[in-house]
Amino acid sequence: MIRKRWFIALALILVFAFTCAVNAAEPALYSIDIAVDGTRAYKAFALTPEILNHAGTAALRVIDQESGEEIPYFIHSLEYEAHIQEYYIPFEFLRQFEREDHYYLDFRVVTSLHTDPLISHLSLESPQVEFLKHITVLGSHDNQHWTPVSGGLVYAVGDASHTEIDLASVRRYEYYRLSIPTPQERVDFEVQGIHRQAWTTQIPFTARHEAVFEMDSEGAISTVTLSGLVGTEATMENLRVTHVQLETSSYFKRSVNTGYSSPQVLYRLFFQETALENTLMTFPGHPQRSQISFTIADHDDRPITIDRIWVEYAVDYVVFRAEADRDYVLHYGGGLTRPRYDIENFRDMIIQEGIDWVPLQGPAIRIDTGPVDEARDYAWLFNIAIVLAGVVLTAVAAASFIKSHSKNS
Numbered sequence: 035m036i037r038k039r040w041f042i043a044l045a046l047i048l049v050f051a052f053t054c055a056v057n058a059a060e061p062a063l064y065s066i067d068i069a070v071d072g073t074r075a076y077k078a079f080a081l082t083p084e085i086l087n088h089a090g091t092a093a094l095r096v097i098d099q100e101s102g103e104e105i106p107y108f109i110h111s112l113e114y115e116a117h118i119q120e121y122y123i124p125f126e127f128l129r130q131f132e133r134e135d136h137y138y139l140d141f142r143v144v145t146s147l148h149t150d151p152l153i154s155h156l157s158l159e160s161p162q163v164e165f166l167k168h169i170t171v172l173g174s175h176d177n178q179h180w181t182p183v184s185g186g187l188v189y190a191v192g193d194a195s196h197t198e199i200d201l202a203s204v205r206r207y208e209y210y211r212l213s214i215p216t217p218q219e220r221v222d223f224e225v226q227g228i229h230r231q232a233w234t235t236q237i238p239f240t241a242r243h244e245a246v247f248e249m250d251s252e253g254a255i256s257t258v259t260l261s262g263l264v265g266t267e268a269t270m271e272n273l274r275v276t277h278v279q280l281e282t283s284s285y286f287k288r289s290v291n292t293g294y295s296s297p298q299v300l301y302r303l304f305f306q307e308t309a310l311e312n313t314l315m316t317f318p319g320h321p322q323r324s325q326i327s328f329t330i331a332d333h334d335d336r337p338i339t340i341d342r343i344w345v346e347y348a349v350d351y352v353v354f355r356a357e358a359d360r361d362y363v364l365h366y367g368g369g370l371t372r373p374r375y376d377i378e379n380f381r382d383m384i385i386q387e388g389i390d391w392v393p394l395q396g397p398a399i400r401i402d403t404g405p406v407d408e409a410r411d412y413a414w415l416f417n418i419a420i421v422l423a424g425v426v427l428t429a430v431a432a433a434s435f436i437k438s439h440s441k442n443s
Contacts, residue, residue, distance in 0.1 A: 063368025064088060066398045068096070070356045072390025078110060078351040079392050083243075083268035085366050086350075090272045092372035096354045099361040106375035107354035110385065112236040123153060123227035125210070128177075132216060139212040141225050142177075151206060153227035156199045164190055165221045169214055171199055173207030180211055204229070239349040240276060244342055251337040256330040260345065274320040274348040278328070280313040284338035289331040294319030297331075320348070353381075353389060364394065365401070 066085075070077055081091065096105040125141040132138070143151040156171060170185040184201045212223065244264040250257045260278070262269045278292075280300065287301035295318050303310040315328065326345075330338065355377075356362060377384070 061088070061093075061367050061369050063365060063370075063401045064398045065097075065363050065365050065401050066394050067396050068356075068362040068364055069393050069395040070358070070360070070362055071392050074388050074390045075355055076353055076384050076387070076389050077356045077392045078353045078389045079364075079394055080239075080241075081350045081352065082394065083263055083266060083273055083347075084398065085364075086272040087268055089366035089370070091350050093367055093370035094352065095365040095370060095373070096352065097363050097365055099363055104373075105354050105356075105362065106373075106377040107352050108375065108378045108381050110239075110351040110353045110381070110389075111348065112238055114234045114385075115237055116232065116234050118230065118232045120228055120230040122157070123151060123229060125225045125227060127224070128209075130222075135216050136213050137216050137220060139214070139223060139225075140177075141210050141212075143208050143210070143227060145208075151208060151227070152204050152229045153207075154201055154204050154230045155228040156201065156210070157226045157228055158188055158197045158199070158223045159226075160190070160197075160221050160223050162190075162221050164192075165219075166191060167214055167221055169199065169212050171201065172211040172213060173205055174209040174211070175207060177209045181207075183207070183210075198228070238276070239351065240346050241349045242344055242346045245278075245345045247340070247343045249337070249340060251332065254331065254333050256332055256337045258328055258330065258340065258343070260326040260343065261324070263345070269324045270321070270326050270345075271324040272322050273345075274322060275317045275326060275345055276320065276348060277346040278315045278317065278326070279344045279346075280315075280338075280340055281342040281344065282313065282338055282340050286335070286338045288335075288338065290315060290328055291331070292317055292319075292328045294321060300330075351391075353377075353384065368401075 064085075068077070068079055081094075085094075091109050094107075096107050097103070098105055124144040126144050128140040128142055130137065130139050143153070145151045158169075166187070166189040168185070168187050171183045172180040173183045174180045183205060184199060186199045188197050188199065189195065190197065210225070210227075212225070214221070243266075245260045246262040246264055247258055247260050250259075260270055282302060285302055285304060287299065287303060289297045290300050291297045292315055295316065298315055300313050300315065301310065302313060317326075332338075352364070354362075
């Protein structure tokens with residue numbers, strides 16, 4: 035009976051210890067104001083390193099302060115950069131003739147035997163200062179059978195002009211014909227083909243900040259550890275670091291191992307009044323640890339002197355729809371899980387429509403206890419519970435030993 039009571043007491047103490055441990059490990063929930071401004075319907079603010087430390091990009095909620103309602107949002111991490119590549123292809127004039135109520139200008143694409151004449155637009159020039167014509171374009175592979183391709187209005191009136199015709203897609207005809215109505219004044223044209231390609235690339239938003247670091251040299255290796263960002267309370271936790279750059283006055287050429295790719299060679303050299311420098315490391319693995327380390331192979335040379343270190347990391351923006359006369363806050367941390375909203379399906383249209391970039395303002399407030407630095411500490415309760423559990427276990431073991439010894443004697 036006594037042993038049963040001991041075990042019940044032990045169970046209660048362990049439950050208490052577990053509860054303390056859960057409370058001690060419970061992530062804190064924070065709140066920070068969003069400074070809504072601008073005329074566009076959608077707003078975007080950047081997640082700071084401190085927010086990323088606590089919540090990453092998942093444990094977030096945008097809240098309407100008045101109603102307490104959750105506002106749908108999406109994470110915007112990439113900017114789009116437009117590219118255009120084009121080259122011109124000469125045309126040779128062949129003939130001009132008139133038929134019924136149109137006159138025609140025929141041209142041949144001037145290409146080599148090994149060149150495929152890819153053309154997406156026609157560029158027209160005329161010796162006449164002003165003109166306005168609707169032109170139909172036809173294409174042919176053999177100069178006999180013609181296929182309508184495209185058409186459009188070309189003009190030069192005062193300062194306004196439009197002298198290109200879009201062929202709607204890339205064409206491979208060798209011959210092109212311009213069909214122009216004759217009731218209008220006749221205009222002669224010179225034609226060039228254009229092969230134009232347009233595409234976009236996605237580039238992550240990034241920020242650059244000076245890092246807090248320590249350097250430890252032992253033997254032929256120097257180890258550099260980055261632990262945070264200068265002037266902030268942020269660590270490297272959840273920061274998707276893309277590049278690290280050394281600022282140094284040393285002259286060197288060393289192999290550097292980041293642990294995320296093959297060794298990289300950094301150098302800072304000076305030869306015959308020519309400076310050669312590469313002190314930038316890439317981190318293709320995007321480490322998201324609280325600390326980042328890399329090693330420098332010094333061999334028999336003395337370690338280099340590092341004055342400052344800069345880190346470049348990916349920046350994420352939260353995009354949401356805001357009303358001009360309402361206040362909003364961001365809640366983050368607190369064990370929140372990543373939400374799923376329909377707004378994700380309209381991301382491209384929203385970005386194309388335009389976004390007001392707004393800041394966060396004021397210090398972050400811990401919702402349950404106030405300021406961020408006033409965190410609850412249950413560690414002492416947990417330690418007391420563990421000690422009590424140890425005492426109970428010792429007592430049970432001692433009681434069992436005495437009882438068994440009494441029976442044997």
